[in-house]
Amino acid sequence: TAAELGLVQKAIDVLLAAHPDLYGAVGVGMLAEWLLQTGQFAECRVLLDRNELRLHPEILGIYNLPRRSGSKANQGVYRLPAYVWLDFCQCAAAGRYRNALPILDLIGQQLFEEEQRLMGPLTKGATSFAAGEVGLAASTHPTLARLAGIPSLLAINEFLARVMELSATRADLITLAGVLELERGNPNSARERFRTALGIYSIARSHELPRPGEPLAARYDKTLGGGP
Structure with a gap:
C-alpha cells in the first residue's frame, strides 16, 4: 500500500x-x-x-x-x-489538555464499568465453585468430580484475568492523565492521579500483568513528595 x-x-x-x-x-x-x-x-x-x-x-x-x-x-x-x-x-x-483530560476520564470510566459488569459473573462463579469444592468431600469419586469442574475454573480465571487487565489499563490511563496535569501546571492534581494509579497497580501486581505506567507513576509521586 x-x-x-x-x-x-x-x-x-x-x-x-x-x-x-x-x-x-x-x-x-x-x-x-x-x-x-x-x-x-x-x-x-x-x-x-x-x-x-x-x-x-x-x-x-x-x-x-x-x-x-x-x-x-x-x-x-x-x-x-x-x-x-x-x-x-x-x-x-494539539496541546488542548483541558479537552484531553475529560476524554481520558471517560475511557477510564468505561473500563471501570466493564470491570463491574464482569465482577458479577466472576463472584457468582467463584462462589459456586467454592461450594462445589466443599461438596467434593462427600463425593465417592472426587477426582472425576474435580475434572468435571475444570471448565468452570478456567472460566473463572478468564474472567479474573480480564478484570485485572482492565484495572491495569485504567491505571496506565490515570498515570497518563497525571502527566498531562503536570503539563498544565497542576502538580496537586497530578499527584492525586499518580497515587490513585499506584493503588490500582498494587492490586494488578499480584497477577503479573504488564504495568508500563507504574514506574513513571512511582517516580513522579516520589518527586512530588508522595513517596519514600
Whole structure:
C-alpha cells in the first residue's frame, strides 16, 4: 500500500479526495491516525468532528494499542474505543489538555464499568465453585468430580484475568492523565492521579500483568513528595 511504501501523504490525499463511504470505518480510522502521525492536527479535528462520527463513534470499533513494559515487546494490547482514543490523541497532540483530560476520564470510566459488569459473573462463579469444592468431600469419586469442574475454573480465571487487565489499563490511563496535569501546571492534581494509579497497580501486581505506567507513576509521586 501507499502507507507501507512510505508515501503516507499520498495515501492521505487519496482518502481525503474520496467520499468516506468508499473506504468505510476502517479507512476513516486509518486516515485519522495518519493525520496525527504527520502532524496535521487541524485536519484530523475536522475529520473527527464529522456528524456521522460524533453521532455514532462506535462505528470505528476498537483501537488495539501495543502494550509495552520497559524494553519488552509482545506484552499484549490495550483495547480502547477507537473514536474516543483518537479524539484524545488529537486534543493532546494539539496541546488542548483541558479537552484531553475529560476524554481520558471517560475511557477510564468505561473500563471501570466493564470491570463491574464482569465482577458479577466472576463472584457468582467463584462462589459456586467454592461450594462445589466443599461438596467434593462427600463425593465417592472426587477426582472425576474435580475434572468435571475444570471448565468452570478456567472460566473463572478468564474472567479474573480480564478484570485485572482492565484495572491495569485504567491505571496506565490515570498515570497518563497525571502527566498531562503536570503539563498544565497542576502538580496537586497530578499527584492525586499518580497515587490513585499506584493503588490500582498494587492490586494488578499480584497477577503479573504488564504495568508500563507504574514506574513513571512511582517516580513522579516520589518527586512530588508522595513517596519514600
